[in-house]
Amino acid sequence: MNKMSWPGKIGVNLLAWLVSILMFFPIFWLILSSFKTNALAAAREPAFIFSPTMASYVNALVNSNYWHYALNSVYTAVGSTLLCVVLGVPAAYSMAFRRSKRTDFTLLWMLSTKMLPAVGVLVPIYIVYKNLHLLDSALGLTLIYTAMNLPIVVWLLYTYFKDVPGEILEAAEIDGASLVDNIVRIVTPLALPGIISTGLLAIVLAWNEAFWAINITNVHGATLSVFVSGFKSARGQFWANMSAASTLSVLPILVAGWFTQRQLVRGLTFGAVK
């Protein structure tokens, strides 16, 4: 590749900064608004300098039962991800190493289930859940999230597993390794970065999910998505309160993402360069 001339370098740098600032601005504004009063947050003239108030955070944390919703978000996101991995690893293994005529079709079919809009199955699932007493429960939501994320998890794991050389498995089998040994002792450790980043992605997707949470939970199983949506109102001022609630809702996943950033990038590029 040719070396870029210095004006070109500066140009690219500037562009990168500009795009980053543009993308980060809404989050910055959200956090800024959360420290304003409700009146100031909704004012037409944008205020960058003001005396901050914690009132909206107090309101969200003390008056609105934040921890109950946050705990449910943790249960459903982590629970569904664990289930997805437990179910997804054997499935991806069989597709990567024990291929049959129908493997490609099955993979495509699994992905095609993601093409149906969720609202299309809302009423049947609602009625089934009602009869199983799963409405408004964290368990019910966990099961839905598992079903929702499983296709993506299997697909990603499949691509990671494919990068594990088949010879290693053959060698292990000659040494007397069983199927379970192959999965647990050979493939899983080799593809661990991939499994972890898949898990992180599944956690993020489940954490941010709003449609099912809002429709099938009310109080006991409600997650942070339900918590945030409750701040919208046709009467009364609510922007600052909602900003604080949103900040509190994205904060855990943002912090977790920050700490696992290296892991995530490593996992997503795992096997890309051979």
Added chain:
Amino acid sequence: MKIRYAIAGMVLGAGGMTAAQAATQLTIATVNNPQMVAMQKLTSTFEKKYPDIKLNWDVMPENELRQKVTVDIATNAGSYDVVTLGALETPLWAKNGWIQPFNNLPKSYDVNDVIKPVRKALSYNGELYALPFYAESSFTYYRKDLFKKAGIQMPEHPTWKQISSYAKKLNDPSNAVNGICLRGMPGWGENMALFDTMVNTFGGRWFNKKWEPELTSSGWHDALSTYLNLLKNYGPSGSTSNGFVEVENLFSNGHCAMWVDATSGAGYVSDPKTSKVAKDVGFAWAPVAKTKNGSHWLWSWALAIPKDTQHADAARKFVEWATSKGYVNLVGEKDGWVNAPPGTRYSTYSNPDYKKAAGGYADLTMKAINQADPNKPTEKPVPYTGIQFVAIPEFQALGQSVGQNVAAALAGRMSVDEALEKSQKSVKSTMQQSGYYSK
């Protein structure tokens, strides 16, 4: 190892949830308006009075509330013990047998103290089906300082013609003051709430006695022309994204010389803590044109009990408590009288503390609510009730689609005639499909 901890944590957490379920748990579906926020803050007061009842709040935006509660009731899921309903749904849901009537209210509740038109709006076949925690009408807000400066006197009962001429005079873009601000966001509860009152007073109606739509009549035409003229020439930019909350903000930040909207905004714009123009706000009746009928609306938020709740007795205790005289006093004393639930009880308006706190608008609010007549909303006779809505199940969809067309006209994408013809067509087809008439 970590996984084991996580699982142990989940088991413990689940155990904790079950332990808290020993008392009767009431699940309440509600919206996040200021009165409801105040009610949620008083949860502990109620739970202290009734230690065997625990309140759980499911707070949602208005549209989700309607959908979710409808699905819940229609499938007999029974997730809710108390639901928040508006004046539009209450009679319809009562007719469907979805909610329980409030018979034999205790004497201490003093049902006759509940403002009569509000009571009527929440009744079906003469029986009350929901108890109000909030009611409002609409009126005109104006800036006394700007009017004085321009040498204009706002009449007690302004006409839309006068409002137009004042808006023209007071429009001052160089000082960031708009002649008038009105709702423009599409929706039956947004732009259509105000626009319906304009249609009524300009002599229009949604349907004639045979349920045939009349959206291309002169009443609709005049109302839409006036509305567009006001907002396009003297209104703020981007009106189509302004709902009640947005306009309330514009007004309290000093960007509007006039505003016609819900009486419930009065507290906010008169409070120096939230409004820059608090000391300069004046109030007048909602503007009229051809007729007084239906020129100001009537809306109420109320609490109802779904028919399939397992905890009807506890739910009733809560609803009676939350809509009682005692509750109004409790909010007044704890949260300040300006935040006391408005529009529900005559006694609130004779309370000296409330009068002192809401002196500028209390009387007019009460009169406007008391004189709003949902049974006679238009000049010509109609087969429906409701001022800023038509109390039929189809109305939400109708209001939504007509609201879109009104907003499109405001954005300049349609002419007055195009918007009305398109609306007429869609309303007609909906009404035909719903079987109101055959041809």
